[in-house]
Amino acid sequence: MNILALTIILLTIFVGSIITILSNHLILMWAGLEMSMLAIIPVLMFNSNPRSTEAATKYFLIQATASMILLLAIILNYHDLGIWQFHHNTQFYIYSLVLIALMMKLGLAPFHFWVPEVTQGVPILSGLLLLTWQKIAPLAIMFHISYYLNTTMVPLSALMSVFIGGWGGLNQTQLRKILAYSSIAHMRWMVAVTMYNPTMMLLNLVIYMFLTTSMFITVYICTSTSISSFTKMWNKSPLLISTTLIILMSLGGLPPLTGFLPKWMIIIELTKNNCIFMALSMTMMALLNFYFYTRLIYASSMTAFPTSNNMKTNTHHQNNKKHPFLSPLIIISSLALPLSPLVSSLY
Structure with a gap:
């Protein structure tokens, strides 16, 4: 173009x-x-x-x-x-x-x-x-x-997105479909809290954009489209293995990484508004999301996929796909949790 x-x-x-x-x-x-x-x-x-x-x-x-x-x-x-x-x-x-x-x-x-x-x-x-x-x-x-949203449709859609975002990504092998179901799952957190604290939805959106951008750029640099090709990343970009692991754990909301901050604050907000069932359902379904993130971590970091001998020489080839913003994005995606007291004081 x-x-x-x-x-x-x-x-x-x-x-x-x-x-x-x-x-x-x-x-x-x-x-x-x-x-x-x-x-x-x-x-x-x-x-x-x-x-x-x-x-x-x-x-x-x-x-x-x-x-x-x-x-x-x-x-x-x-x-x-x-x-x-x-x-x-x-x-x-x-x-x-x-x-x-x-x-x-x-x-x-x-x-x-x-x-x-x-x-x-x-x-x-x-x-x-x-x-x-x-x-x-x-x-x-x-x-x-x-403040004028339908109090029946919004929780119902959030709960449906909870289950679909969790169950839908379990049997996927394509990375872009996994990230799409991850997007559906993250949208549920934003929609669920919009009726009670709209500014918290903006916080979740900003953190979600940082995390998703980091993951997409990593996939773009590695030229990976499926889990099977993602397992060969140790041959192509060994340094990105550890950074990808951190990004995926943050996407899953594992403390003490950045992705834990919006989930923690949204669960507290839902609990304050007596939405105990919704908070419990979203927390439980977050484990399903974390499972297919863990599957990617296991495939890229803890296994050596069977490859031909020619594949072992890929580590000596220079990767021409550089992205100067990847390093600050990874830092924001993993190390922003200490800012939570400052963020909490704004709500």
């Missing part, structure tokens, strides 16, 4: 999300979502092949459907109140329509089916953009209406 065209496309993606975040006008929010959604389609089809075309088509159809539902809710709100903002007099069913549209855009259960398929069919860096930056704008709208 032409560098100028790629620059314009990426700029459109970022500007669209920023417009949604900063706007109070519903049409501008919707326009920002559409800018970001339409601009990412060429990025998903960066490698022109039938699989990426199919993934981009699935993504477009789901996102377009969600945008139509959101636009319908906006028009109905204007018909009832005559304003282009959400108001405390906005009808309950309109907030329900908005919530359904946002669940489709975020890939929350029961609208999660497109997330693993699209992530598996696109390039690794496009999948990174899909699972990180594209979550910001819908979550910003959810933050905006957090």
